[in-house]
Amino acid sequence: MSAPVVITMTVNGEPVTGTIEPRRNLVDFLREDLQLTGSHVGCEHGVCGACTIRVDGDIVRGCLMLAVQADGANVETIEGISDSGEIADLQKAFHERNALQCGFCSPGMLMAASALLSENPVASRDDIREHISGNYCRCTGYQAIVDAIEATGQARKGGAS
Secondary structure (H helix, E strand, O other): OOOOEEEEEEEOOEEEEEEEOOOOEHHHHHHHHOOOOOOOOOOOOOOOOOOEEEEOOEEEEOOOOEHHHHOOOEEEOHHHHHHOOOOHHHHHHHHHOOOOOOOOOHHHHHHHHHHHHHHOOOOOHHHHHHHHHHOOOOOOOOHHHHHHHHHHHHHHOOOOO
């Protein structure tokens, strides 16, 4: 067994230090050590997207990244971008269009959608589908999710929602 290591990062704007085993993945550190349980653990292979978070502005799969790799990084979880109000309009659109369903995929889906809209607020429906294709949802059939993301993009650019 490897010796524990000390890591320091900024999580949702707050400095955090932890002592962890080097093999601990980032999503487990967030969920178990920091009690930030919004990022879900689904497949543990990076396929489902339930553990999607942002590290230094890029969306990543928290189950595939070791916590030691985030040492010194700025990490944002669904709790952080939700509490800041950054995605309030997106959350509202998901709610209004019944795109939440069971909610298991919602944090990762919202993180992915937020990243897309920050890069391309006028994303086409095909662009949206392509961007969220790495986030599995077993409840909605994706139509409501695509509708919500498209409506949010249109509203942000000043169009009808």
